[in-house]
Amino acid sequence: MLRRIVTGLAACLALSACGQSEKAGDAKPSGVQLTGAGATFPAPLYAKWAEAQKADTGLTLNYQAIGSGGGIKQIKARTVDFGASDKPLKPEELDADGLAQFPAVIGGVVPVVNLPGVQAGQLKLTGPLLADIYLGKVRKWNDPALAAANAGVTLPNLPITVVHRSDGSGTSFLFTSYLTAVAPQWAKVGASDAVAWPAGQGGKGNDGVAGYVKQTPGAIGYVEYAFAHVNGMTTASLRNAAGTFVAPNAETFAAAAASADWTKAPGFYLVLIDQPGANAWPITGATFILLHKSQADAAKGRAVLSFYDWAYAKGDAAADELAYVPLPAALKAQVRASWSAVVGPDGKPVFTPAAR
Amino acid sequence: MTAAADTPPAVPAAPRARSAEGAGFDRVFEVLCFGAATFLLLALGGIVVSLVIGGWPAFARFGPGFFTSAEWDPVQEIFGASGAIAGTLISSALALLFALPLSFGIAIFLVELCPPVLRRPIGTAVELLAGIPSIVYGMWGLFVFAPWFARRVQMPIMMSAEPGSLWETITAGVPNGAGILTASIILAIMILPFIAATMRELLLTIPPQVRESAYGLGSTTFEVIRKVSLPYIRTGAIGAVMLGLGRALGETMAVTFIIGNAHGFPTSIFASGSTIASTIANEFAEAPPGLHSASLIALGLVLFIITFTVLALARLLIGRQANL
Numbered sequence: 001m002l003r004r005i006v007t008g009l010a011a012c013l014a015l016s017a018c019g020q021s022e023k024a025g026d027a028k029p030s031g032v033q034l035t036g037a038g039a040t041f042p043a044p045l046y047a048k049w050a051e052a053q054k055a056d057t058g059l060t061l062n063y064q065a066i067g068s069g070g071g072i073k074q075i076k077a078r079t080v081d082f083g084a085s086d087k088p089l090k091p092e093e094l095d096a097d098g099l100a101q102f103p104a105v106i107g108g109v110v111p112v113v114n115l116p117g118v119q120a121g122q123l124k125l126t127g128p129l130l131a132d133i134y135l136g137k138v139r140k141w142n143d144p145a146l147a148a149a150n151a152g153v154t155l156p157n158l159p160i161t162v163v164h165r166s167d168g169s170g171t172s173f174l175f176t177s178y179l180t181a182v183a184p185q186w187a188k189v190g191a192s193d194a195v196a197w198p199a200g201q202g203g204k205g206n207d208g209v210a211g212y213v214k215q216t217p218g219a220i221g222y223v224e225y226a227f228a229h230v231n232g233m234t235t236a237s238l239r240n241a242a243g244t245f246v247a248p249n250a251e252t253f254a255a256a257a258a259s260a261d262w263t264k265a266p267g268f269y270l271v272l273i274d275q276p277g278a279n280a281w282p283i284t285g286a287t288f289i290l291l292h293k294s295q296a297d298a299a300k301g302r303a304v305l306s307f308y309d310w311a312y313a314k315g316d317a318a319a320d321e322l323a324y325v326p327l328p329a330a331l332k333a334q335v336r337a338s339w340s341a342v343v344g345p346d347g348k349p350v351f352t353p354a355a356r
Numbered sequence: 357m358t359a360a361a362d363t364p365p366a367v368p369a370a371p372r373a374r375s376a377e378g379a380g381f382d383r384v385f386e387v388l389c390f391g392a393a394t395f396l397l398l399a400l401g402g403i404v405v406s407l408v409i410g411g412w413p414a415f416a417r418f419g420p421g422f423f424t425s426a427e428w429d430p431v432q433e434i435f436g437a438s439g440a441i442a443g444t445l446i447s448s449a450l451a452l453l454f455a456l457p458l459s460f461g462i463a464i465f466l467v468e469l470c471p472p473v474l475r476r477p478i479g480t481a482v483e484l485l486a487g488i489p490s491i492v493y494g495m496w497g498l499f500v501f502a503p504w505f506a507r508r509v510q511m512p513i514m515m516s517a518e519p520g521s522l523w524e525t526i527t528a529g530v531p532n533g534a535g536i537l538t539a540s541i542i543l544a545i546m547i548l549p550f551i552a553a554t555m556r557e558l559l560l561t562i563p564p565q566v567r568e569s570a571y572g573l574g575s576t577t578f579e580v581i582r583k584v585s586l587p588y589i590r591t592g593a594i595g596a597v598m599l600g601l602g603r604a605l606g607e608t609m610a611v612t613f614i615i616g617n618a619h620g621f622p623t624s625i626f627a628s629g630s631t632i633a634s635t636i637a638n639e640f641a642e643a644p645p646g647l648h649s650a651s652l653i654a655l656g657l658v659l660f661i662i663t664f665t666v667l668a669l670a671r672l673l674i675g676r677q678a679n680l
Contacts, residue, residue: 067641161530166617166634168430168642190431193642201530201628202617204638208498215503216532 037064038071038084083290086170103286106325110248123236127182136199158218162200168193226323252281253325298344305351411654428619435651443629448604451543463555486549494613502533529626539615547600554596558589598670608633
């Protein structure tokens with residue numbers, strides 16, 4: 001009993017202290033403990049945002065990077081305040097469980113190679129070529145089909161070693177979705193977090209794939225853009241829907257996000273594969289946040305939304321630093337507008353973003 | 357209770373009360389011990405039941421084909437476990453094959469031949485090997501051992517093969533050192549300390565008189581070890597080997613890093629493969645509820661059965677040895 005009173009007093013003190021230090025207005029979710037679980041890809045960024053926000057607003061986030069599938073399971077079971085997934089849920093799946101979904105940040109998948117004498121961006125690939133390589137049809141780097149796409153680059157007479165992810169992963173989902181979209185011959189394999197790979201070796205996680213690629217001359221793999229960037233891996237250029245060869249970088253990812261039409265995507269269900277922009281990177285995807293539309297505890301729901309409101313407003317620099325791509329401003333506004341669908345027990349929206 | 361009943365009536369009341377109290381506690385103690393033992397049985401039963409229930413959709417859907425098919429296609433939802441089962445059995449058997457002679461050598465050296473100065477450092481080193489977390493073995497295997505193995509062993513062998521020959525087919529593979537053979541070698545290093553340490557303890561239990569008598573009869577060291585020491589510890593040695601095999605069968609992290617993670621049957625000595633444990637570790641976190649999850653749980657049950665069979669065989673062998 002005594003402990004309860006003491007805790008209560010401490011909470012009151014903390015609240016009043018925060019109240020004094022902040023401007024009057026929206027109720028800040030100070031001292032609230034949030035738990036989230038899901039995708040591993042954005043985990044470093046969420047950790048950085050959480051650290052900055054704890055210092056800024058006192059909100060504590062405990063994010064468990066257990067994988068997208070796990071995140072979806074946990075939010076459906078209501079064991080966490082929000083779930084995170086690299087693979088968006090379809091609108092009907094969202095409705096079935098009463099979930100709201102919105103993108104948090106953009107990333108992409110890039111092909112990485114280990115080719116003696118070939119620099120980053122020198123190797124040019126098209127979707128069908130990449131599919132043929134991953135199907136095991138193109139087996140040598142000096143194959144005429146590869147040579148035709150790479151006039152001026154000397155490709156060695158090396159066997160191609162295909163490396164893919166062995167674990168179920170949003171990265172594989174994006175990569176196989178891209179191959180399905182651009183290469184009819186890939187249809188027999190299909191698109192998913194884990195597929196029956198017709199060729200090659202599987203590495204566990206981005207580091208497993210990177211390890212195999214680095215150790216095997218003639219290897220090709222695919223990793224998250226942030227991972228390839230931070231580790232300085234040799235990336236290949238891809239031909240996009242507009243027919244131009246683009247290199248993976250922040251601009252081409254942003255171009256893909258900007259050229260997408262999010263207004264026609266209910267529940268923000270959109271995979272940014274093969275977008276039409278002239279400068280768009282073809283294997284781009286957002287990572288998503290899932291939360292229940294009806295919140296039993298309004299304070300928790302408010303805290304989740306205010307966390308991402310803060311991240312949208314002040315988190316872009318941190319995202320850039322870690323080689324993630326922030327959402328375009330127009331999309332952020334759309335997401336904020338969608339938050340009115342998240343309501344508390346009283347049926348009112350739990351969070352109203354401040355006018356900007 | 358019987359003690360209280362046997363007490364003659366002439367004895368004063370106080371000791372009787374005390375003995376009744378003690379007997380009552382005995383009962384409680386019995387129940388507690390019984391509870392502890394049955395709790396373990398219940399937990400074991402619970403695990404089996406939940407594995408069967410969780411894996412049932414896969415067994416029902418694929419029938420015996422689940423054990424014979426090597427196709428593993430999460431997109432079409434076709435799952436067959438034979439590739440993973442083969443990978444598990446092959447990698448564990450190879451690991452045992454590599455580890456057994458080495459650990460015998462270590463144990464015999466430590467007990468019979470080692471100069472006393474070296475006995476402690478080598479013994480401690482063997483025990484320390486057992487304490488290294490498996491993820492560290494995995495990382496070391498992937499980043500240090502596999503590249504070395506590829507450069508010094510795999511590539512020379514692959515390059516020596518005549519194009520089109522049978523030898524080329526047998527040695528085909530990705531030249532980066534990741535595959536079932538490398539995984540088996542790493543596994544062997546991992547189970548080595550378990551077998552060696554147990555073996556050493558067993559050798560130390562041999563009464564000195566037994567060995568000394570053998571030496572007294574004029575036996576050489578080799579004869580003493582072969583004809584006296586090893587037969588003396590045979591039963592325990594089988595237990596030690598099974599302990600190592602059990603660890604190799606279930607080892608997950610190190611194998612996942614190094615085995616190459618390709619579903620299907622291995623076709624050459626350098627082929628990539630997968631084990632039951634590595635498949636579960638790779639796919640369980642992201643598997644959607646339904647047939648994929650059920651198949652992974654069914655794989656878990658298969659691993660359980662394999663491990664159980666190995667232990668049961670070990671018991672049987674030990675029982676037979678004890679009767680001799």
